[in-house]
Amino acid sequence: DVVAPGPGKRKRDQAEEEPKGLPSRSLRRTKPNQESTAPKVLFTGVVDARGERAVLALGGSLASSVAEASHLVTDRVRRTVKFLCALGRGIPILSLDWLHQSRKAGCFLPPDEYVVTDPEQEKNFGFSLRDALSRARERRLLEGYEIHVTPGVQPPPPQMGEIISCCGGTVLPSMPRSYKPQRVVITCSQDFPRCSVPFRVGLPILSPEFLLTGVLKQEAKPEAFILSALEMSSS
Numbered sequence: 001d002v003v004a005p006g007p008g009k010r011k012r013d014q015a016e017e018e019p020k021g022l023p024s025r026s027l028r029r030t031k032p033n034q035e036s037t038a039p040k041v042l043f044t045g046v047v048d049a050r051g052e053r054a055v056l057a058l059g060g061s062l063a064s065s066v067a068e069a070s071h072l073v074t075d076r077v078r079r080t081v082k083f084l085c086a087l088g089r090g091i092p093i094l095s096l097d098w099l100h101q102s103r104k105a106g107c108f109l110p111p112d113e114y115v116v117t118d119p120e121q122e123k124n125f126g127f128s129l130r131d132a133l134s135r136a137r138e139r140r141l142l143e144g145y146e147i148h149v150t151p152g153v154q155p156p157p158p159q160m161g162e163i164i165s166c167c168g169g170t171v172l173p174s175m176p177r178s179y180k181p182q183r184v185v186i187t188c189s190q191d192f193p194r195c196s197v198p199f200r201v202g203l204p205i206l207s208p209e210f211l212l213t214g215v216l217k218q219e220a221k222p223e224a225f226i227l228s229a230l231e232m233s234s235s
Helices: 049-057 081-089 096-105 119-125 129-138 157-166 189-200 209-217 229-233
Strands: 040-043 071-073 146-149 183-186
Touching: 040 049, 049 096, 071 081, 071 096, 081 129, 081 157, 081 209, 119 209, 146 157, 157 209, 183 209
Parallel strands: 040 071, 146 183
Antiparallel strands: none
């Protein structure tokens, strides 16, 4: 699970990786007779054995993917694929304290008081995580969008595709050759030569930040991330 670098934080070609997970356990799955509403918790950017034990002790389970998770637990705002997918789905993104306090209480506590707060990153990206989650629950950000991601983009197309799907968009596996509203191509400088046809038919050719910053802020603004004709023609 990688993350695209944030403004001024890391070099453009570096990506944050998930820490190594703990060994899998036979206890990971909820028993069939447990209620389906029991939380399925996923962690991103943190390895917390105490938190994992709390999930299992309280009758929850450890999700194996973001698609099946009902809650994401982390320590700060991250642009990992898991974080962006969870935000796109509008599921609670909570601090480790949620699990530790829940364990003390003997039950899963309401998540509202434990939404991750990260003033530095929220200021850095100009958004509020609480507000973004609220918007994601109201409407999936990329509903109606058809998006093709070229091979050289980072994070790689399969991971970008996961984010797109979690935000309600449709992934186009091959390069589109005709115009349609809300159909876009996400690319990078090394892939410009691949984009001559969509460019010619008038499809927006966008930088990956359309997705990465857009999902974080829950704003779909393709016009803000269009790669210019000058950039295209110089390739």
